[in-house]
Amino acid sequence: MTAFQQIGEYPEILLMIAIAFFLLYLGIRKQYEPLLLVPIAFGMLMANFPGGQMGVEKVDETLTLYQIAKQHGIMNFVYYSLIKTGFLPPVIFLGVGALTDFGPMLRNLRLAFFGAAAQIGIFTVLISAVALGFTLKEAASLGIIGGADGPTAIYTTIKLADHLLGPIAIAAYSYMALVPVIIPFVVRLTMTKRELKINMKAQDKLYPPKVPVKNIQMLKILFPIGLGTVVSLIVPSSVPLLGMLLFGNLAKEIGAATGRLSKAASETILNTATIFLGLAVGGTMTAKAFLSADTLMIIGGGFIAFAISIAGGIFAVKVYNLFGKKKINPLIGATGLSAVPMASRVANDLALKHDPSNHLLQYAMASNISGVIGSAVAAGVLISFLG
DSSP states (O other), rough: OOOHHHHOTTHHHHHHHHHHHHHHHHTTTTTSSHHHHHHHHHHHHHTTTTSSSOOOOOOOSOHHHHHHHHHHHHHHHHHIIIITOOOOHHHOOOOOOHHHHHHHHOOOHHHHHHHHHTTHHHHHHHHHHHTTTTOOHHHHHGGGGGOOOOOHHHHHHHOOOOOHHHHHHHHHHHHHTTTHHHHHHHHHHOOOOOTTOOOOOHHHHHHHHSOOOOOOHHHHHHHHHHHHHHHHOOOOHHHHHHHHHHHHHHHHHOGGGGGHHHHHIIIIIIHHHHHHHHHHHHTTOOHHHHHHHHHHHHHHHHHHHHHHHHHHHHHHHHHHHHSSSSOOOOHHTTTTTSSSHHHHHHHHHHHHHHTOOOOOOOOOHHHHHHHHHHHHHHHOOOOOOOO
């Protein structure tokens, strides 16, 4: 009745349990994305407990959900009903939208374009992964890690290469958690001290905006409606993610009339969805599925995608500064990832280290928030062409 015999037959289980313990350490002790890393790590731990029937496995999809739960365990029920259907990632985007303020981006629309430039990592790694032998769908799922958005990576992988969900999810969330390490590393390689000291408030005084925003609240209400309409016409496959994000944001910006909707989306619904998403994704990370050469390549490729996305945003700003009178701190380009608001906080801290008066947070958020939109649109494009 104990698990010792199975561990003796499959000692690699111990390695997976050790990895789960390490991820728990990062989430609990180091506070790296604990709301996601802790449930993923604990789901991974349960999946690798021998005899627990908590690991996600390939099942006959003609079975009913009741039959899946009875024959394969409750975690498979959660996975096939909530994850494989693509239900939870858009629900999480709903909650994220209710927590997001598009104000910084709308006040600095010029900076929003650098969020698009940062998506270069997605397509660079996609091409490289195909050259290494991955299929086009697998390469697209690997490349989307460069968008630094866990739900987007999971949703794209479900649609294109669901057998890679475990390693791609852990790579996406691990690198999101390591944003405070990765951004400074890339910045040291790509930026000069002079660029780090570019003061955005001083630049605003030298070159004030020509068209100031007069009614920002009305603009914040019209923006999700207008953007949702435009994107749905151009990239319809991005609507499940981006549409839910914009609806959640609209409920927030309307105010008291939809306050209950916004509160439910950003608290109860988001927290519940996060728990089940994390546990189910962790449940896919069994020894059999995880310990392979492809998994190691995915983790390595995910880091490259992340780093290229950061560098892409930085170099986009550098190119702009060659022609523009009003200079922009390239740290703002580094925040074109979807890791909101962590990337912006890291950029702000780096700027303050070189100039205590150089507060970049509101400027960095403009690029950072646009990165969320950019990664969702990029995912939609990939799903449209390859799905």
